[in-house]
Amino acid sequence: MHVVYPAVLAALLFSIGVYGVLARRNTILVLMSVELMLNAVNLNLVAFDVWLRDTLHGGQVLTLFVIVIAAAELGLGLAIVLAVFRNRRTVEIDHVRDLSERDDPPGQAGEAPEPAPVPARDGAS
Template sequence: MHVVYPVVVSALLFSIGVYGVLARRNAILVLMSVELMLNAVNLNLVVFDIWLRDRLHGGQVLTLFIIVIAAAEVGLGLAIVLSVFRNRRTIDIDRLRDLTERDLIGPGPDAPVGSDPGPDGPLGSGPDTPVGSGPGPAGAPPGDSPDPGPADPPAPGSEGGAVLDRSEAG
């Protein structure tokens, strides 16, 4: 067996996994693509173990370990995905953008997907400054509710979702 054939298959499988991680929006599909990448690595390990005739079988043992770690990773990843779904009612990765600063600029989460918001930051600094300084004082005036207003729609969903799920679990 030439080593080239399995290794090329592994490289192509890894590239397909990279495409899936980058191009998919659903979080579970991203997890599946991560599994594809892990399987590419497993195939590499097995092939090199057989090629090098490792006396300790390091490659195959490490493959077994990676399979176990992948099982743990999928379990934890799905728990995180379910927690996100319970709080946000969506697992769309493009819409989970709480850690970005664009939500403070525009309320629509779908608008800046196509257009590059990079130059939008320094250019639109005029209307930005009151909103951008909002997290600085950390919401000191409680009557400042119009500012987090555009970010509100997940929050009632999260309350309703939490209550609903708790009623389901209870």
């Protein structure tokens, strides 16, 4: 097995993930693209572990660790997405821009009214 085949495949998968993260608007699709990027890294780790014959199996063990971390990340990410959806009724990334440096609309320079604050939690619902 030439190492260049898995390495090129991993590079392509990583680029596809980069495209997905940048181009998608739905947060869950962004999370899927992040998983694609993590899988590209895993493929690299496995390929180089097989090539280098590590006696400690560092590459494959690290692959298992990355898989576990990816699962934890996805669980937390989906919890955050659900919290955002509960508070704002949207999961679209470019609608959640409270922390952005927004351009003030002309005519109201500096005094742009903030949108009505959304209650942080539903309370007993």
